[in-house]
Amino acid sequence: MSHTALIRSHRKPRRSASTIAMRAGVAGGVLSTLAVAGSAGAANAAEPVTQTIELPTLTADLAAQVAHSADATQQTAANYELQAERDAAAAKAAKQAKADLAEAKKKAEAKKKAAEAARKAAAERASRDAERTTLTASASVSTSTSTSTSTATGSAAAVIAFVKAQIGDAYVSGGTGPNSWDCSGLVQAAFKQVGISLPRVSQDQSVAGTQVSLSNLQPGDILYWGSAGSAYHVAVYVGDGMFVGAQNPSSGVVEKPLSYDPPTGAVRVL
Template sequence: MSHTAHIRSHRKPRRSASTIAMRAGVAGGVLSTLAVAGAAGSASAAEPVTQTLELPTLTADLSAQVAQSADATQQAAANYELRAERDAALSKAAKQAKSDLADAKKKAEAKKRAEAARKAAAERAASRSAERATLSASTTSGGGSTASTSASASTSAGASTSTSTATGSAASVIAFVKAQVGDAYVSGGTGPNSWDCSGLVQAAFKQVGVSLPRVSQDQSTAGTQVSLSNLQPGDILYWGGAGSAYHVGVYVGDGMFVGAQNPSTGVVERPLSYDPPTGAVRVL
């Protein structure tokens, strides 16, 4: 290679004046554009911005899900209502069963009381029959003179009581007990429509101001003991021993008495011969 050969220079070539001018013009245009954009931005910033939100459009799958959820809710409500109806029915049935049980218990208790009253009446009747048999045997064993005396006493009693007439408080007592004839006999009854024997006697004397004990045993010793041959209207008759009597009634004159006898007869008026008393007391 020749020493005089041309070697390329690494210096950059000088820019021409036209190139420099063109670049300056471009820069100026860019600056102008930025200025205009800045002014427009400022102006836009002063104005309110309205933003529109678009709601998502329901798709077919979403609509199906909504419908399915509504059906499930409706079914749940129907199931709840059905359970409520069943619970109400069960509660009503339980109340009805409880009421039926209470009624059955009441009927059973009433039946038991009636049976007890029937048995008590039967026992009293049996006791009276036994006492009559004992008295009859005693009279028979006493001989003719005793029987004659007894008959004479009965005749005297019949004569003395057949002509007696009640007055004053005795008349009021008799009117009261006669007014109750036909009422029911109930053990422990004290009126106004059902009685036991001592309840009727106590009520009869209470309305004339005489206070008597409640039970037959005590009423048989409440006054002065009187002979059956010397009865007066208003005397209290008793069956059994004095202080241990099991039945009482009121002598109403003319050989008759009124008493609450038993559940089968109720309150009745009967002759003394129907059920001869053991003794009598006088409180008026």
């Protein structure tokens, strides 16, 4: 035993466990409060105060609405693109249709002109055939009446003698002799023998004198084929229903009856 155990002043008073615990709890609470307050103060001093905005929560319904809006936008864009393609196709089709219509009109006009030309040509052939039929009959009558009366005299005899002297010569387009001729070149040269100057071409020779009927021909008359003023062939009537002319490259200068190729008309310059 300690030598001081019996001395009262040296003994410490006993404390209960509950009292010690309570005091410890109070002290701990105070210290915790101070620590928290200190921390908060330090944080407030170190960081600026900011305002917190609460964002909406992306719920399943909102997500579905966003997806639906995106699909609708995409569909609208697709519809615009499809409409643009349709408009372009329609414009192209309209342009092609316009071009096809113009081409069809052009072809129809060409066919119409061709048909009109064919109709005119047929009418001219029919008229020419009718004239030749009439002239053949007239030539037959003329031949029978002139056979015994057609005797060339004077200038007519000289013209006829010249053209008959050229029978057998060649036909050459543009020929004016002395050994090759075309139809108007031979006629011009024949009448030059008697001092008569005729135009060079058959069209002008067909109107160079007085028009006479084929039923009243005289030796020395100029025969023509085609219309007066636009004749395409001429020859000289030599009497007895015969004529002499430079016919074509295969025949040359020949003497033929009127029935061989009935003329359209005749002119008299003697």
